[in-house]
Amino acid sequence: MIGVFDSGLGGLSVLSAIADALPRADLVYLADTAHVPYGNKHDDFIRGRVLAIGRHLVARGCKTLVVACNTATAAAMHALRAELHVPVVGVEPGVKPAAHASLSRRIAVLATESTARSERLAHLVRDHAHGVQVRIEACPGWATRVETLNLDGEEFAAEVRAKLEPLLAEGADRLVLGCTHYSFLKPALAAACAGRAQLVDVADAVARQVVRIGSDAAQGNARLTLLATARPERLHAALSQLGLSRLAERAVSAQQVSV
Numbered sequence: 406m407i408g409v410f411d412s413g414l415g416g417l418s419v420l421s422a423i424a425d426a427l428p429r430a431d432l433v434y435l436a437d438t439a440h441v442p443y444g445n446k447h448d449d450f451i452r453g454r455v456l457a458i459g460r461h462l463v464a465r466g467c468k469t470l471v472v473a474c475n476t477a478t479a480a481a482m483h484a485l486r487a488e489l490h491v492p493v494v495g496v497e498p499g500v501k502p503a504a505h506a507s508l509s510r511r512i513a514v515l516a517t518e519s520t521a522r523s524e525r526l527a528h529l530v531r532d533h534a535h536g537v538q539v540r541i542e543a544c545p546g547w548a549t550r551v552e553t554l555n556l557d558g559e560e561f562a563a564e565v566r567a568k569l570e571p572l573l574a575e576g577a578d579r580l581v582l583g584c585t586h587y588s589f590l591k592p593a594l595a596a597a598c599a600g601r602a603q604l605v606d607v608a609d610a611v612a613r614q615v616v617r618i619g620s621d622a623a624q625g626n627a628r629l630t631l632l633a634t635a636r637p638e639r640l641h642a643a644l645s646q647l648g649l650s651r652l653a654e655r656a657v658s659a660q661q662v663s664v
Contacts, residue, residue: 406431407619408467410458413441413552414643415586416473419496421649422612423471424629431625432655433467435662439634442548444517444584448480451519454664455481459489461664469619471611472496475516475584479523492618498526498583499607501533506603507579513540513572513602515594516583517548526583540572541583548586554646557593565590565597573601581605589647629655637661 407427409420413436420434435458437443443451455477459470470493472478472485478495486493498520503512512534520526521543530539550556572580580602582588588606595604629652633640637659644653 406433406465406467406625407469407471407615408433408435408462408465409471409473410435410437410462411474411585412437412443412477413548413586414640414647415548415551415584415588417644417647417649417652418585418588418606419471419473419608419611421652422608423615424652424655426612426616427619429625429627430619431628433462433465433630433632435462435632435634435664436640437634437664438636438640441552442517443474443476444519444548445545446519448519451477451480452484455485456488457664459485459493461662463489463491467491469494469615471615473585473611476519476523479520479525482525494611494614494618496585496607496611497529498581499605499610500526500529500539500581502607502610503579503581503605504534504537504539506605507537509576509578510536511538511540511576512579512581513542513577514581514583515542515544515547515587518543518545520583540575540577542568542572544568544584544587547590548584551586551589554643556589562593562596565593569594569597573598578602579605582607627655628657631656631659632662633659634662634664
């Protein structure tokens with residue numbers, strides 16, 4: 406089995422890409438909905454949650470883990486890999502592909518507050534920007550919008566325009582989605598960009614990495630087990646509301662777990 410986890414619904418965007426890449430894989434998705442969002446919490450708290458969830462998924466039989474959360478990857482990836490003896494794939498903002506593709510030599514990273522201030526993101530910029538100007542923009546409340554399935558509306562559209570217009574005016578031609586939740590905000594983000602910049606999402610790249618290290622998963626039974634630390638029924642119901650009905654068809658159960 407492949408275990409995928411996030412604070413809530415955002416990691417479903419990564420889960421969807423993995424399910425497409427490995428249609429026979431047995432998948433487990435754990436949403437830490439009792440503690441969502443992670444983006445406004447301290448690193449020590451996030452690290453503790455990630456380690457507890459990682460142990461739980463390995464105990465369930467998961468042979469590969471995917472940390473489908475930029476904030477959790479930044480705060481806890483090293484600790485998780487040091488403790489658990491299974492392959493672990495994280496999610497990091499696509500600074501490298503965005504910088505490589507940028508024609509204007511200006512890009513922006515849209516992120517949670519925690520990811521925006523993380524040393525891991527700073528390292529990514531130092532290692533991969535290669536002379537490209539990078540603007541890091543914290544977007545408080547956006548992950549919560551996805552959790553509440555409040556994905557559109559004129560009020561949010563105006564908020565997005567106000568956030569993106571200064572970045573676009575500076576010439577940013579690539580906007581990196583630095584939170585897996587933001588994948589579900591693409592319609593609003595694309596509308597605000599109006600063709601002036603492209604959105605950079607790494608979900609497919611993460612799925613390709615899972616394929617590379619988890620070849621045995623290709624021989625599974627295409628089962629999806631949904632787990633949540635609170636309100637598991639809401640997790641299952643959200644699949645269709647987020648345009649992921651094909652995942653709902655694979656789901657064999659939705660359970661609450663104590664982690």
